[in-house]
């Protein structure tokens with residue numbers, strides 16, 4: 549072999565594969581594993597969701613529960629090896645869901661353990677990436693024990709149940725009919741001491757008895773009845789006369805594009821459909837309440853105001869002598885002078901400040917633990933979202949924006965986004981007997 553041929557030979561046998569290998573190695577990457585939400589407790593069944601990011605994909609992805617020197621595989625997937633190929637596509641991040649439940653790890657005991665997730669890249673370096681999550685194995689079924697006190701409720705009002713949850717539970721609260729109200733950590737209580745505020749909906753059926761529940765992702769649920777008495781209150785009936793001037797005002801503001809539709813249909817769209825959409829928004833705001841109690845003592849009623857409409861007035865709407873709609877008024881209409889200062893009914897955090905459909909310019913203050921207050925039809929908003937407010941502090945001025953005929957403040961308290969009668973929350977005695985006696989008892 550002459551020198552030239554030898555050089556070509558060496559190039560083919562050594563240099564080209566070496567360069568190829570170097571390119572492959574340089575293109576090799578690790579895997580990003582993100583478990584969201586990170587499990588704290590592993591029950592019999594526990595779904596775990598994670599995002600796997602590696603442009604080359606993973607050759608092996610596996611999860612195990614580790615306790616002491618024992619390891620229990622709970623999940624494994626493999627893909628054909630693509631180590632030597634340059635012609636691979638770019639894999640998008642993907643979501644993997646698997647069950648990391650103790651049922652898949654026979655022999656594991658209740659107590660501390662670790663969930664270990666491992667990924668091996670599908671490229672030449674086959675890098676292994678690993679995440680370790682400290683968990684508590686708890687295979688006990690959920691249990692729930694309400695504190696043994698007598699509770700008095702009024703339909704349309706609010707209730708509170710303090711209880712102890714046990715076993716493996718991830719969600720606990722009170723259910724009334726089809727509506728669930730989540731619980732929060734009891735102030736000053738231990739890990740499993742919970743407090744749930746709930747609404748007794750004005751239209752609740754006699755069989756909709758409030759029930760305390762605790763459940764876990766495996767579908768196991770414990771429920772318990774509570775000792776209580778529920779009083780029914782008679783609500784008022786009121787007639788609202790809808791005038792053309794009022795319709796012109798609300799159509800211009802709330803349905804500017806709907807001029808082709810028939811007048812009554814247009815009114816019902818605002819009074820019914822928009823009202824329902826706004827109710828859904830309030831539920832969503834309720835779900836974002838602070839985990840702790842931000843309010844102190846009784847709530848304030850707008851100073852010097854007269855009551856124009858009460859909570860749960862059954863309203864019949866008449867237009868040109870005909871009945872055109874029916875709705876229930878879920879708040880108090882409080883009037884003083886035009887553009888009077890509107891004030892925060894208690895300490896809290898502004899969670900909404902802006903237009904809110906039929907409520908016009910509205911402010912919602914979050915008082916924590918699912919409790920919020922609504923201020924509607926404002927002519928001026930003086931706060932913004934995330935502002936901390938104190939009881940009695942100005943938050944804007946009353947007005948008649950939204951579905952309002954004249955200047956007033958529409959006010960209500962919300963529990964889990966459901967409007968409740970604010971009269972109870974204005975009453976220091978009610979608050980002391982029905983709320984503080986349970987919530988603040990040590």
Ligand SMILES: [Zn+2]
Nearest residue numbers: 879880881958
């Ligand atoms: Zn009102």
